[in-house]
Amino acid sequence: MGHQPERTCIGCRGVFSKADVVRVVSGPSGAVIDYREKLPGRAAYICPRRECIEKALSRESLSRALHTNVSVPQIEVFTAVLASAIREKIRSLLPMAARAGMLAAGASAVDDALQKGRVEMLVFAEDLSEGTKHKLLTGGLPPKKQATLFTRDELGQMVGRELVGVVGILDKGFSDAVWSESERLKGLLNKHL
Numbered sequence: 001m002g003h004q005p006e007r008t009c010i011g012c013r014g015v016f017s018k019a020d021v022v023r024v025v026s027g028p029s030g031a032v033i034d035y036r037e038k039l040p041g042r043a044a045y046i047c048p049r050r051e052c053i054e055k056a057l058s059r060e061s062l063s064r065a066l067h068t069n070v071s072v073p074q075i076e077v078f079t080a081v082l083a084s085a086i087r088e089k090i091r092s093l094l095p096m097a098a099r100a101g102m103l104a105a106g107a108s109a110v111d112d113a114l115q116k117g118r119v120e121m122l123v124f125a126e127d128l129s130e131g132t133k134h135k136l137l138t139g140g141l142p143p144k145k146q147a148t149l150f151t152r153d154e155l156g157q158m159v160g161r162e163l164v165g166v167v168g169i170l171d172k173g174f175s176d177a178v179w180s181e182s183e184r185l186k187g188l189l190n191k192h193l
């Protein structure tokens with residue numbers, strides 16, 4: 001068992017695995033989210049949840065944690081930037097799954113994989129018709145992991161096609177990774193995806 005580094009959220013003061021909190025560092029124009037964890041310097045950590053972000057940003061505990069008088073972003077801006085970082089992460093994972101041959105793209109390929117019980121996670125486009133969605137969910141063996149993210153145009157771009165209304169992730173590793181990001185986005189935006 002590898003040792004999981006732990007970090008304290010400056011919002012709730014809870015201690016979490018490093019993978020579950022978001023890294024924030026001091027940039028030239030104020031505190032910035034370092035979602036890929038590449039930026040150097042002293043960092044603060046925040047749970048990607050509204051309550052923690054509000055506390056962390058309102059108390060100005062960021063300056064204290066970063067040991068510098070840093071300008072604190074507005075909660076709405078911080079949340080929007082974080083949400084887009086999470087989307088970007090998913091946007092990079094889906095093409096990787098496709099290149100690995102672990103992604104069924106489009107309704108008929110997904111339906112096929114569903115019939116065989118091979119789909120670990122479904123991602124529906126926001127603009128997919130309810131009828132198609134219903135048909136897919138009732139025709140085969142749908143997985144518990146489902147999310148609605150991106151448009152058909154965006155999903156299409158990720159897999160090098162024109163419009164793709166649904167993708168099915170066929171690999172557990174990829175689906176776990178996409179699922180944890182989509183759950184994070186759900187918690188952050190407080191809405192069902």
Ligand SMILES: [Zn+2]
Nearest residue numbers: 009012047052
């Ligand atoms: Zn927290």
